[in-house]
Amino acid sequence: MKTTKGNALRSVVGPALLAALILGVTGCGSPKAFKVSEACGTEFDPELIGRLIPKGDSLKSDDTFSEPKQFRCEFAVDGQDRVGLRGDVVEPFVKPLEVKESVMLRLGNPASADIGDGATIADHGGMALKACTYNGEKMQYVLSIDGVQDPKGIEERRRILEDFLRSQLPVAMKAEGCRP
Template sequence: MAPFLPKGDELKVDDSLSKPGQPRCKVSVDGTLHLYLRGDIVEPDFDPLEATEQSMRRLGNPAPADGIGDGATIADHGAMAVGACTHQGEKRQYVLDVDAVDHPQDTSERRLALERFVRAQLPVAMEAEGCRP
């Protein structure tokens, strides 16, 4: 999370909104939200990338990213990645959503950091929720 957080005196991590199959994490520095992570286990016939296309536009210039799970979109201030999986014996999809990112200041550097982050974290998040590829 280091590339997404500015320097500051107080780091706060709030995961109080998490539920089974729906992890949530808000990360604030000095009282300002700088990173919001969401995970969801959803039905296999649902296309989360298409369903959230408008909200991804709100994050600025969304574009597909190759080679991440079963699909990913990287925007200027967030990203989403999807991986097909089996959860509790049933076919599902895991959706990792990253929002509220405004660091690093350079947009191309931030987008590259977001792509690296979702590429690395999607399989880890899926495993943590018991969602097996």
């Protein structure tokens, strides 16, 4: 009798375990898209940032290199650094779009965009700036994002990058204490 129960249990559990293993290996389809509403102490529009971060099984954000006036947030997907986000409070005489022109060229086909007081959108990143007051002094806030590979279509990626910078610039400025 015991042997029959063991055989019956094995005949039910065996196929179920095999099915679970197959589903686990295949991941039940494609990797998931991430919805990030907060990372590195900053709020995000989850729809926009989530579309710029590659899909995967795990997402980590790291702000180890952040310090006052220099926000840094690196997103790693499945253990690999992917997307970097940076915010800087800089002097009003600095011309970030000119200083970072070579960076934007490396990110591919930079073009001006109508965001804040100036912006550049490239194939794999972008940068926007806005004049602000920081601790009572006139300054500028510069927000940049790089390492963006998703979505795969360049035109759609550039459109999402522009939307992201437009919506994130005031949020990042406020978080840093840089008032328009």
